[in-house]
Amino acid sequence: MNEATEEFSLPRSRQANERLHALIPGGAHTYAKGDDQYPENLAPVISHGRGAHVWDVDGNRYIEYGSGLRSVSLGHAHPRVLEAVRREIDRGGNFVRPSIVEVEAAERFLATVPTAEMVKFAKNGSDVTTAAVRLARAVTGRPRVAVCGDHPFFSVDDWFIGTTPMSAGIPAATTELTVTFPYGDLAATEELLTRYRDEVACLILEPAGHSEPPPGYLAGLRELADRHGCVLVFDEMITGLRWSEAGAQGLYGVVPDLSTFGKALGNGFAVSALAGRRELMEWGGLRHSGERVFLLSTTHGAETHALAAASAVQTTYVEEGVTARLHALGERLAAGVREAASAMGVGDHLVVRGRASNLVFATLDENGQPSQEYRTLFLRRLLAGGVLAPSFVVSSALDDGDIDRTVDVVAQACAVYRKALDAADPAPWLAGRPVKPVFRRLV
CATH class of the missing domain: 3.90.1150.10 (Aspartate Aminotransferase, domain 1)
Structure with a gap:
């Protein structure tokens, strides 16, 4: 004591x-x-x-x-997670070609988050939120990013950190391309999208925070994004698994175009995920005829032990409630x-x-x-x-x-x-x- x-x-x-x-x-x-x-x-x-x-x-x-x-939502040194990690560490952790663990982890993730059709793993939340922004800009051909001003953090990268008080070292030209909208206020968001008509590539927000979404808010945001031709991105770093196994999108029944997961996904091991509609995600792949998007390419994003940890975490969540x-x-x-x-x-x-x-x-x-x-x-x-x-x-x-x-x-x-x-x-x-x-x- x-x-x-x-x-x-x-x-x-x-x-x-x-x-x-x-x-x-x-x-x-x-x-x-x-x-x-x-x-x-x-x-x-x-x-x-x-x-x-x-x-x-x-x-x-x-x-x-x-x-x-x-990030450690199951508690430290969780035996089920450690067992999966130890098994993969003994088999090697990173190779010159994809490991079979990568596809198994993707199948596990997409079974847990069925609102998504494709997934790509990385190490940090910032990796995947920035990839979502890059993809949205590529798909729409628009420069601006609209972030929810009521949520505290989205990325360490310039497009977001430039909007915070710790903006030293970030060019004003970058920061000027990020605009904000208030959580829960559809009218204000529509006014923003109208003011910057055909300029906003995406709306990015945490689908829920310290209070529940107002009735109809997320569905209304989905409709606004569709009507104004921008990409709807849910940052599920916190809500993922904690709101439901499939995140806030699984609980509230509103499907974003793209979503990002991390934190609880690895129970302390470094893993994050960008997930979303195949039509968008494939822009970062090889099976399309358009201009290529450098979506995510991380040396350590496919480390087998971290992906095994993520699979064990999701299985534990589902099987043990x-x-x-x-x-x-x-x-x-x-x-x-x-x-x-x-x-x-x-x-x-x-x-x-x-x-x-x-x-x-x-x-x-x-x-x-x-x-x-x-x-x-x-x-x-x-x-x-x-x-x-x-x-x-x-x-x-x-x-x-x-x-x-x-x-x-x-x-x-x-x-x-x-x-x-x-x-x-x-x-x-x-x-x-x-x-x-x-x-x-x-x-």
Whole structure:
């Protein structure tokens, strides 16, 4: 059990973070994992994980949420996935020609996501979202990309990052070709498509986020795309598998032209997928008579162990009802956190949002405004209680005991939250600088 926050420290993690910053820009290979996202000097460096728990280099054990930035949805070191991976590693991982594993993985994927007709695998989400954009531009002959401005991230590539506060190094001419539309507002989207008539190659969005799509919204977007001749792209990095085995498109019954998957698909192994209609996808193939599109060509996209992991993940989801379990665990957690927050008088300040399988939380100040200071206070107390939770995104490896323990720790954190609200000043409870947003122009 970790000690109270005032006594809780991570000396070995602190040393490891210094080593990380000396060698790796940002101290992590993903900005969302940076130590600036955690309270000062309380950013644990992980030693290992198993199931729903991880251990840091200081020897502390945590109940972990948001595992691998939502990628490890079955829990760490899942035996079924590891068995498939070990089998392929012993047979070689990458060859000069396609492996039979590639077609088997494609067949498994398309059986799980029957709304798609072809699929191509890569390593990162950015690989496949950018491929979708390139393909849409090629098919339509149009230059502009319309992205949903209410969704936080689509790609590390210029067409998207140029629209964020971290746009250094990206030419304005590139950024000017990306326009935004608001989620849930069909009229505003139609106005955008009319303003840029015959210029927009695609609409790209997460089909669902922290709230359910308004009734008829996705179907209306499908109709708008058809009427204006642009490609509809669903980014299913988060919704894929977590909403249903076939993603949000499988749950809501609206079929995009193209969709992208990743994160949960590999349970931590590097694999992503671009899927969609054969008519479009074949532009990146060899069985057509038109101009060739350099769709995706990645040396490591077909590594056999990662594709075997993806197949094992999908089989596990389907056979073991993992999506339903994620929802049940999330519902139990959300109810417990809300009850604890309400009991401590902070129910209007610690707000749990999102679909049960993809919960996040907001920390609001005494005026009801989002607060990084109160987030810092809350995270400090969670860490001291043995809960690592930048979000409340569950994995299926959690059990009821983990949920109950998390709720107990949340209740303790909420008691401190109430004290800070009464003082109208969280500073005495921060013990350092507040956590920072990922996307900001200056360090």
